[in-house]
Amino acid sequence: MAGAAWSRRRVLAGLLLLPPAVAGCSLGRATGPSGPDPLIALADAARADAALAAAAVAADHGLAAALQPLVDARTRHAAALEAEITRLDPDRPTPAPAPPPTSRPGRTEVQRAVLASGRAAGEAAFGLPPERVGLVASVAACCSAYAEVLK
Amino acid sequence: MSSANPRIDDTAVAALQNALAAEHAAIWCYALAIAFLSGADATRAREDENAHRELRSQVEETLTQLGAPAVSAQPAYATPRPVTDPASAAQLAVVAETDALAAWRSLLERTQDRALRQAALDTMSAGTLRCARWRAAVDQTPTIPVFPGQP
Numbered sequence: 001m002a003g004a005a006w007s008r009r010r011v012l013a014g015l016l017l018l019p020p021a022v023a024g025c026s027l028g029r030a031t032g033p034s035g036p037d038p039l040i041a042l043a044d045a046a047r048a049d050a051a052l053a054a055a056a057v058a059a060d061h062g063l064a065a066a067l068q069p070l071v072d073a074r075t076r077h078a079a080a081l082e083a084e085i086t087r088l089d090p091d092r093p094t095p096a097p098a099p100p101p102t103s104r105p106g107r108t109e110v111q112r113a114v115l116a117s118g119r120a121a122g123e124a125a126f127g128l129p130p131e132r133v134g135l136v137a138s139v140a141a142c143c144s145a146y147a148e149v150l151k
Numbered sequence: 152m153s154s155a156n157p158r159i160d161d162t163a164v165a166a167l168q169n170a171l172a173a174e175h176a177a178i179w180c181y182a183l184a185i186a187f188l189s190g191a192d193a194t195r196a197r198e199d200e201n202a203h204r205e206l207r208s209q210v211e212e213t214l215t216q217l218g219a220p221a222v223s224a225q226p227a228y229a230t231p232r233p234v235t236d237p238a239s240a241a242q243l244a245v246v247a248e249t250d251a252l253a254a255w256r257s258l259l260e261r262t263q264d265r266a267l268r269q270a271a272l273d274t275m276s277a278g279t280l281r282c283a284r285w286r287a288a289v290d291q292t293p294t295i296p297v298f299p300g301q302p
Contacts, residue, residue, distance in 0.1 A: 069293040076297050122272050130260045137259050137272055138298040141252075144276040145283055145295045 038124045039085050042136065045117045046078035047098040049143075052113050056105045063107060070114065070146050077139045084132060111150035118143030159217055163262035166254075167214055168222045170271075173254035174207040175224035180247035183230070187240035192288065196244060199281050203251070206274060241288040248282035249296075256300030275300055 053067045053074065086092050103109075121140035125133050159167075181200035188196050214221040234243050255278065258271045279299040287294045 069295065073293060073295065073297045080298070118276075122276075125259065125272060126265055126268055133268070134256050134260045134300065135298070137256055137275055138301050140272060141275040141279040141299045142295060142297060145279040145299075148280055149283070149295070 037085050037088065038127070039081050039132070039136070042117075042121050042124060042139065043078050043081035043085060043095065044098070045113075045120060046074045046081060046139070047095070049110070049113050049117055050074040050078065051098040052101050052105050053110045055101045056107065056110050059104050060106070066107065066150065067110060070110065070150075073142055073146070074114075074117075077142070080135060081139070084135060107150060111147055114143045114150070115147035118147055158264050159262065159267065163258070163264065163267060164214070164217055164219045166258040166261035167210055167217075167267075168219070170251075170254045170258050171207065171210040171214065172222050173251040174203050174210060175222075176228050177203040177247040177251050178207060179224065179228050180230070180243050183234055184240035184243050184247075187234060187237055189237070192237065192241065195284065196240075199244065199248075202277065202281065203247075209270075238289060241285050244285040245282060245289060245291065248278055248285060252278045252282060252296075252300035253302055 050071050053071045057064045057067050057071065082095065101109075118140050121136050121143060125136045125140060128136055178200060181196050181203065185193055185196045185200070211221045230243055231246055232239055232242065234240050252275055255271045255274045259268050259275075262268060262271075279296060282299065283295040286292075286296070
């Protein structure tokens with residue numbers, strides 16, 4: 001935790017020291033206007049995490065207390081992200097449910113998946129406009145917290 | 152007054168002041184809560200209070216660099232419920248963390264600056280964990296908020 005606090009201090013205290021070229025990146029978009037909506041990948045990840053965690057609970061009911069809240073959270077993330085995607089693209093077809101995992105996932109696999117999802121959401125947040133960044137940041141923070149407590 | 156840094160506009164400075172006000176309030180809340188807590192809860196409350204002191208000094212430092220006078224703390228804050236015992240003290244910590252998360256998410260929505268967004272995102276992740284631990288202490292479910300910082 002000390003390391004995290006220190007890097008955060010450096011980020012905040014050092015924000016004026018960034019060269020303008022780096023600062024300009026914050027206004028860039030990860031994809032062009034014609035690229036896919038970056039929230040689609042995040043919604044897919046939310047559905048996949050929910051399916052993975054549900055499979056882990058099905059394989060070992062002892063994991064229910066730790067993982068059922070994650071199943072519920074990631075399901076709600078998927079719904080909220082999907083609503084935002086559909087707002088900009090009303091013709092988007094209803095996405096197919098995530099396929100069930102092929103292997104028998106355990107706590108470790110779920111932790112790794114939600115950690116990766118949190119990082120992906122955090123990375124996506126940088127390029128998003130104000131009306132979308134809050135939702136994606138909340139998803140990222142929620143995933144990070146699950147990744148931490150499931151370690 | 153316009154900001155000394157062209158990348159951080161007045162809207163972002165106002166959001167930073169709002170985050171600072173939330174940090175002032177959180178520190179006050181923890182100081183009150185600690186008086187009613189003992190053992191591991193008191194230790195954790197002190198750690199969390201220190202985390203908010205660190206954030207407060209980082210935001211103050213950043214505002215100073217931006218040439219904006221940092222907002223001061225209020226002499227006292229109104230608690231939503233009277234704090235009289237360990238349970239109500241833990242509940243106040245939940246409120247403090249929830250309010251701070253909202254302020255940091257709001258900062259993300261009011262700046263495109265990458266460094267500020269990164270700092271706000273890191274703070275939301277750490278704050279979500281603090282919030283979750285106090286929610287667990289008062290048996291609030293889900294323990295980890297699904298959309299941290301969402302108003």
